[in-house]
Amino acid sequence: MNQSTGYPLSPTIVHLKRKKQIDSLRVFIKDVREIHAGEYHVFFCSGNRELTLKIQLPSDFPTQKPLIWINPVIQHNWVTDNGRIMSPGLVNYSEHSDLGQIVHSIVREMKKLPEIKSYPNGERSGSETFPSASQQLSQQQYVPIPPFIPELESLSKNQIKNLSEHEDILHQFVDELPQAEAVATDVKNHLDNVEKIARNIGDLKKTLTNKRQLILQHYEKLNELKLEWDSSSTQHHNLSQCYLPNNIEESLRQAATLADEKSEEMAEVFLSGQMDVDTFLSSYTASRTESHIRKTKEEILHKQLQELQRLGY
Known part of the structure; x- marks a missing residue:
């Protein structure tokens, strides 16, 4: 179709x-x-x-x-x-x-894509990768766990025994360790980062919704313009067919035939006594003149078309 x-x-x-x-x-x-x-x-x-x-x-x-x-x-x-x-x-x-x-x-x-650069051990540069939010979190550097705890090494056996026997004292000792403070700070930073990512995602969702609505509006406008174009194209096609030389010739022939039929009808009306002489002569002469003009134009156009056909147009 x-x-x-x-x-x-x-x-x-x-x-x-x-x-x-x-x-x-x-x-x-x-x-x-x-x-x-x-x-x-x-x-x-x-x-x-x-x-x-x-x-x-x-x-x-x-x-x-x-x-x-x-x-x-x-x-x-x-x-x-x-x-x-x-x-x-x-x-x-x-x-x-x-x-x-x-x-x-x-x-x-x-062809505008950048080249793929090779690196030792198959590593890629950070500028060529686009990690997701979860990858960004998983790639964060956590506070390393040292092989020994100096504060624990300095305790006596009795103090260590006291820590093992009293859970509240052990918790207090752990909370005061520099490593524990660094971990707490690290966790807080990660939570802040997660909240920031969540806010960014919310903003992006709003932007995406607005752009999706804009695309739908543009799509509807595109459909309207397409329908208008289809209608105009069909109208243009029909008009171009009407003004083809062969169609014009046929229209002149039909118009001349109609004028002849009209003059014959006038003659019948006049012969039946339903029309006076002056009216008949005026109308009949106009109709025959119109028929003659159309036949003359049709004959001239027909000869021109034959000549063009003979010349190969």
Whole structure:
């Protein structure tokens, strides 16, 4: 079904449009390989990466949008978790989009990715990783536990025995240790960090909600504009058909026939005595003149069209 006119496209038109899109892909992209009917692979390098775009064309392409994946899967706001590409050109796809330009913009965007740097022991620099909030917490440095406690080493056997026998004294001793104070401070810092992350998440949720609402509004506006465009396109198509030279010739022929019929009806009315002479002569003459003018225009246009056809236009 043609989205712009509402009428089904013939197989020939669909095939021509599909071939035109594939030809456009080969024009914009040099290294395109056809794996089998409806599937194409594009190979390119981004920094020190070797990437492949897998392009699948549905049976009703270009009416239906193409499906594009990237391998290996990379981190990019156009790439989903399973490697599917959701570029602006694909999101806003219509049957009038150009496949070659869409794929070219994807390749150009992917080539902007930074190179993957290698480090000893497989370590990565902090600027190239994007840890989640839980990873950030798990990577925090905790206060190390020393192999011995100096304050405990300085106690006598009786004092140690006293600590073991009295839990309240033991708790007080532990709370006064510098290590315990450092752990308490460390725990407080972590709690503050968690609260800060929670507040940031709340703010991001509000931002996400607002942006989602804005996207929905834009999507509704896009649908309205698309309907207006489809209506205007259909109206333009109908008007262009009306003003084709062959259609104008046919309209003149029909108009001349109508004028002849009108003059014959006037003659019948006059002969039946229902119309006076002056009225008959005025109306009949005007109708015949109108018919003659239309026939003359139709004949002139017909000769012009024949001459153009003879010249190969």
